[in-house]
Amino acid sequence: MTFASLNRRTEQLLRDLAPQVLGATLRRFRDFAACEDAVQEALIAAASQWPRDGAPQNPRGWLIQVALRRMTDHVRSEISRRNRETVAVEEVPVVVAPAVYAEPGIDPDDTLVLLFMCCHPSLSPASAIALTLRAVGGLTTAEIAKSFLVPEATMAQRISRAKQSIESSRIPFGMPDAAERAQRLSSVLHVLYLIFNEGYTSSSGPTLHRTDLSNEAIRLTRAVRTLLPDDAQVAGLLALMLLTDARRAARTGPVGELIPLDEQDRSLWDREAIAEGVALVSTALSSAPAGEYQLQAAIAALHDEAPRAEDTDWPQILALYGVLQRMSDNPLVALNRAIATAMVDGPRAALELLEALDKDERLAGSHRLVAVRAHLLERAGDREAAIALYRQAATRTTSVPERNYLLMRAARLSEAP
Amino acid sequence: MKYMLMMNGPRNAYEQFGSWPQKEIEAHIGFMITFSQKLTASGELVSAEGLDAPTQAKIVRAGKDGKPITDGVFPESKEFLAGYWIVDVASTERAYQIAAEASVAPGPGGKPLNMAIEVRQVMSGPPETA
Numbered sequence: 001m002t003f004a005s006l007n008r009r010t011e012q013l014l015r016d017l018a019p020q021v022l023g024a025t026l027r028r029f030r031d032f033a034a035c036e037d038a039v040q041e042a043l044i045a046a047a048s049q050w051p052r053d054g055a056p057q058n059p060r061g062w063l064i065q066v067a068l069r070r071m072t073d074h075v076r077s078e079i080s081r082r083n084r085e086t087v088a089v090e091e092v093p094v095v096v097a098p099a100v101y102a103e104p105g106i107d108p109d110d111t112l113v114l115l116f117m118c119c120h121p122s123l124s125p126a127s128a129i130a131l132t133l134r135a136v137g138g139l140t141t142a143e144i145a146k147s148f149l150v151p152e153a154t155m156a157q158r159i160s161r162a163k164q165s166i167e168s169s170r171i172p173f174g175m176p177d178a179a180e181r182a183q184r185l186s187s188v189l190h191v192l193y194l195i196f197n198e199g200y201t202s203s204s205g206p207t208l209h210r211t212d213l214s215n216e217a218i219r220l221t222r223a224v225r226t227l228l229p230d231d232a233q234v235a236g237l238l239a240l241m242l243l244t245d246a247r248r249a250a251r252t253g254p255v256g257e258l259i260p261l262d263e264q265d266r267s268l269w270d271r272e273a274i275a276e277g278v279a280l281v282s283t284a285l286s287s288a289p290a291g292e293y294q295l296q297a298a299i300a301a302l303h304d305e306a307p308r309a310e311d312t313d314w315p316q317i318l319a320l321y322g323v324l325q326r327m328s329d330n331p332l333v334a335l336n337r338a339i340a341t342a343m344v345d346g347p348r349a350a351l352e353l354l355e356a357l358d359k360d361e362r363l364a365g366s367h368r369l370v371a372v373r374a375h376l377l378e379r380a381g382d383r384e385a386a387i388a389l390y391r392q393a394a395t396r397t398t399s400v401p402e403r404n405y406l407l408m409r410a411a412r413l414s415e416a417p
Numbered sequence: 418m419k420y421m422l423m424m425n426g427p428r429n430a431y432e433q434f435g436s437w438p439q440k441e442i443e444a445h446i447g448f449m450i451t452f453s454q455k456l457t458a459s460g461e462l463v464s465a466e467g468l469d470a471p472t473q474a475k476i477v478r479a480g481k482d483g484k485p486i487t488d489g490v491f492p493e494s495k496e497f498l499a500g501y502w503i504v505d506v507a508s509t510e511r512a513y514q515i516a517a518e519a520s521v522a523p524g525p526g527g528k529p530l531n532m533a534i535e536v537r538q539v540m541s542g543p544p545e546t547a
Contacts, residue, residue: 092506394431407435411438411439
């Protein structure tokens with residue numbers, strides 16, 4: 001949302017309040033698209049009235065009240081339109097609009113409930129991501145389309161289909177019960193993680209970083225953490241994002257190619273983000289049994305805390321990957337564990353681990369397995385085989401920066417004396 | 418006027434590119450980045466995409482039941498689309514000029530590749546997708 005005429009503070013306030021207002025409106029009316037329109041109208045009203053008359057005492061209550069009034073008008077006119085057209089009214093929208101909205105029943109959980117809804121497991125990840133950025137992040141459809149490099153009309157359709165499937169799914173708008181909550185929260189965190197990754201390692205397109213998406217994922221995860229300050233998974237995910245994002249400036253070279261961790265200029269790393277991430281993950285690990293995000297964050301912290309690549313505490317990283325592998329059946333974890341093994345026990349031991357992964361169908365045709373094997377062969381001194389595999393991996397990856405990195409690695413190796 | 422500028426390459430172009438020395442790969446990538454930045458700055462670039470190597474490409478037709486039947490790409494085709502730019506320019510001459518600029522991307526030994534760039538006008542009027 002952009003209001004050119006507003007000062008930054010008001011714009012930020014409206015942006016923060018928008019998902020809460022939408023959540024509060026959806027709590028009473030199920031029609032997602034109409035509720036969103038009503039909230040938009042309320043925000044526009046605020047943008048024109050507040051600078052003139054001053055912001056109200058309770059900005060959130062004000063916005064909710066205006067949005068609910070718009071929704072009530074909308075429902076009334078829908079009903080009268082149907083009556084006018086003398087179409088049998090099969091289903092009048094269920095209205096639970098309070099007659100007097102005296103004390104705005106502010107529920108701080110509204111944003112969270114909205115997130116639970118947008119990240120519902122019945123939606124495909126692509127839909128959940130788009131809807132979350134739109135409804136909770138407050139990004140415009142054009143902004144989201146640009147981030148994902150698709151035409152705006154396509155993104156608009158993706159979002160509207162997501163809304164429809166939420167409406168037709170009859171998912172009740174409300175906090176899921178305790179039993180369901182953990183599972184639903186994990187869907188939310190997964191969607192936030194995907195948004196972050198899409199920004200950090202673009203799955204398609206010429207540039208490696210789409211910082212707007214990474215920043216948005218961090219902002220939303222911070223918001224979830226404010227709502228659930230004691231949840232160790234949430235803290236772990238936020239820490240993981242901060243510790244990964246801290247290396248952004250050092251991660252690409254002059255022609256946009258990827259620079260691996262051990263060759264990065266560590267003076268470019270964001271110390272402030274690292275300090276915050278390390279503090280978060282330390283608390284998260286001491287307060288609860290370690291989950292996947294905490295463990296990944298702990299590994300990222302060990303990398304970030306090493307002043308030089310050769311100072312990295314590989315034995316501890318290897319141990320953490322061992323725990324992680326017992327917890328999840330993700331072949332990429334196994335691949336990373338092989339890399340850590342190479343650093344502790346040498347490349348030959350790691351190459352043996354890779355043989356087990358050759359049979360994993362999920363990695364069949366993947367450039368990653370080939371690229372890791374190429375790295376290990378290079379370390380083991382088998383230059384010709386490494387060059388051939390780097391080139392093979394380069395033809396398999398669909399990421400331009402990654403392809404460039406792999407090609408240059410092969411070229412450098414074949415030119416080395 | 419919109420034009421599509423298509424960069425076609427031989428089947429083994431990707432492998433060839435990968436066997437250049439590092440400096441020359443870097444020079445080529447740097448040229449392409451600058452080229453695209455210049456077109457963006459002049460307000461002429463509509464879109465540009467590079468395509469994955471043709472080794473994984475498939476030719477798809479619908480069978481009698483409407484289900485896809487996939488086939489490898491034709492072994493006899495010598496040239497493959499490697500990538501394209503769509504530009505919005507004032508004249509045909511300008512489109513040719515841009516194509517000529519792309520054509521001299523540096524190759525082995527820093528010499529211009531003089532690649533063949535196919536220039537086709539994009540039809541005007543609303544697209545049939547809306």
